[in-house]
Amino acid sequence: MSKEFLDAFADLRxxxxxxxEEVIGAIKDSIENAYKKNYGASNVRVEVDMTExxxxxxxxxxxxxxxxxxxxxxxxxxxxxxxxGYELGDIVEYEIDPKDxxxxxxxxxxxxxxxxxxxxxxxxxxxxxxxKKGTIVTGKVERINNGTMLISLGRTEGRVPASEQVKTExxxxxxxxxxxxxxxxxxxxxxxxxxSRSHPGLVRGLFELEIPEIADGTVEIMGTAREAxxxxxxxxHSNDPNVDPVGACVGNRGARVQNIADELFGEKIDxxxxxxxxxxxxxxxxxxxxxxxxxxxEEEKSATAVVPEQxxxxxxxxxGQNVRLAAKVSGWKIDIKSHGQLxxxxxxxxxxxxxxxxxxxxxVEEEVAVSEESExxxxxx
Numbered sequence: 001m002s003k004e005f006l007d008a009f010a011d012l013r014x015x016x017x018x019x020x021e022e023v024i025g026a027i028k029d030s031i032e033n034a035y036k037k038n039y040g041a042s043n044v045r046v047e048v049d050m051t052e053x054x055x056x057x058x059x060x061x062x063x064x065x066x067x068x069x070x071x072x073x074x075x076x077x078x079x080x081x082x083x084x085g086y087e088l089g090d091i092v093e094y095e096i097d098p099k100d101x102x103x104x105x106x107x108x109x110x111x112x113x114x115x116x117x118x119x120x121x122x123x124x125x126x127x128x129x130x131x132k133k134g135t136i137v138t139g140k141v142e143r144i145n146n147g148t149m150l151i152s153l154g155r156t157e158g159r160v161p162a163s164e165q166v167k168t169e170x171x172x173x174x175x176x177x178x179x180x181x182x183x184x185x186x187x188x189x190x191x192x193x194x195x196s197r198s199h200p201g202l203v204r205g206l207f208e209l210e211i212p213e214i215a216d217g218t219v220e221i222m223g224t225a226r227e228a229x230x231x232x233x234x235x236x237h238s239n240d241p242n243v244d245p246v247g248a249c250v251g252n253r254g255a256r257v258q259n260i261a262d263e264l265f266g267e268k269i270d271x272x273x274x275x276x277x278x279x280x281x282x283x284x285x286x287x288x289x290x291x292x293x294x295x296x297x298e299e300e301k302s303a304t305a306v307v308p309e310q311x312x313x314x315x316x317x318x319x320g321q322n323v324r325l326a327a328k329v330s331g332w333k334i335d336i337k338s339h340g341q342l343x344x345x346x347x348x349x350x351x352x353x354x355x356x357x358x359x360x361x362x363x364v365e366e367e368v369a370v371s372e373e374s375e376x377x378x379x380x381x
Contacts, residue, residue, distance in 0.1 A: 022120045024048045031057060035096075042072050043091060056095055063090045125156050126191040129184045136205035139195075141175045151179060151195055158193035166198050168229035169265050178263060180205060198228035203269070206260045207234065213248040222274040225328030229267060231321060233285060233329040237274040246271050272329065278303065282334060285326035289315030292339070302333040309338045 028046040035044045035057070043060025061074035063086050079086035086092060139151035139158060147162035149171060160179060171177060179195040180202040186192075196202065204224050213219040214236075223235040236245040249271045250257050261269055275281045279294040282303050293306040307315045315336045316323050327334045337345075 026117060026120070027055065031055070035059075043093075045093070058093045059096050060091045060093045063088055063092060121155070122186075122190045126184060126186055129153075129156060129181065129191055129193050132181045133184055134181065134201060136178050136180055136202065136209065137195075138176060138178050141171050141173050141177065143173055144171075151177070153193065156191060156193055158195040160195045160197060164194075164196035164198050166229040166265070168267075169197060178202070178206070198226075200224040200226040200232070203232050203234060203260070203264070206263055207249065210256050210260055211249055211251075213238075213243060213245075218243055219245045219248050223329040223331065225325040227321060227325065229265070231268040231270065231325060232264075233270045233272060233325040235272045235274040235281075235285065235329050246273055270325075278330075278332060281330050282326070282332055285330045286315050286322065286334070286336070289322070291315070300333070301331070302335070304335045304337060304342070306339050306342065307336060309340065312336065312338055 027048050031046045032044045036042060043062070045058040045060065047054075047056040047058075049055075061072060061079075063076050063079045064073045065076060065088065067073045067075050074092050076086070076088055079090070079092050082092060082094075137153060137158075139153045142150045142152045142157065144150070147165075149160040149165065151158045151160060158179065158181075164182070177197070179197060180199045181193060182196045182199060182201075183194040184191050185194070201224075203226055204221055207221060208214050211219065214221060218238065218240050220237050220239060221234060222237050224232065225234075226232040234249075236249055238245040238248070248256075257269055257271065261267060270287065272284045272287065275284060278296055282294050282305055283291040286305055286307075289307055289311045291305050291307055295304040295306070297303065305315065314322070317325075323334055323336055
């Protein structure tokens with residue numbers, strides 16, 4: 001085998017991102033299989049020296065009394081002419097000149113290599129994307145087939161099924177979009193990469209990309225709840241007392257969170273301060289509503305939040321969205337009542353831990369104003 005031929009293999013190795021071991025293994029397998037198929041040889045060993053460009057092929061013949069197949073056997077008499085120490089059952093190995101390949105054998109070697117190469121590509125591609133599971137990648141919309149978006153990710157194609165798309169978003173072939181890698185599965189044709197635009201992980205990933213304090217661990221995302229296309233609540237905590245977690249996420253004049261909202265086609269984002277005290281946490285996650293008190297049931301991990309009568313609809317949200325997201329992001333089952341409603345229901349106040357919450361009303365009012373302003377801007381857009 002010529003040095004030029006091996007150089008071609010080496011170039012292919014670089015092009016396909018294969019290791020030298022994978023290339024050598026493919027060459028060995030291809031030559032062995034070609035000899036076995038075309039010459040009926042069963043004992044074939046191949047050695048490859050990529051540095052010198054040398055390929056050595058060795059045929060093994062079993063020492064027998066009477067030869068029935070001269071491609072696999074050698075007589076004891078002939079074996080002893082090579083080396084007197086051979087006995088029945090031994091394997092006599094001798095080198096074959098690879099130039100003896102006929103055209104069919106060479107073609108067979110090529111086919112095996114191509115197969116090995118494709119298999120290695122599939123494995124490499126799977127390994128590449130399994131490491132990206134749970135992260136965000138950028139791809140290009142190739143086509144839309146029966147509601148499923150097919151996304152080009154370079155050497156691999158991913159898919160966004162209709163169930164993982166957002167109704168308020170619209171893409172066309174050629175658009176570049178960010179998607180969340182939900183799962184990667186091995187298939188015969190290559191890895192199947194399942195992508196999403198509606199998963200809460202997409203929002204989390206966008207915050208990690210956009211907010212340096214989250215990327216370096218100064219600010220930590222403690223919880224995320226999302227109703228794709230409408231609203232997301234994300235709870236953050238600062239590991240540095242000198243860093244305001246909400247301020248870091250919002251950015252100067254809201255630039256950071258606005259970039260994220262733009263990527264999500266104007267989806268509203270509530271950024272909440274995480275607190276280990278469940279009463280304070282529940283008060284925070286129910287914003288922009290003002291919470292007067294929280295009754296905690298640790299055993300059931302449930303809470304009853306008390307809000308002013310005029311704040312009930314704000315705390316619950318349209319079609320229950322605010323309290324539903326608040327429960328998801330906090331991990332607590334939350335019931336919202338006014339104090340009067342609880343009394344009418346005969347609420348057993350003494351059975352619950354009474355945690356009065358004194359909200360920063362100025363901060364809440366500012367948040368309500370920002371929220372309302374954002375909604376007006378989105379409506380105008």
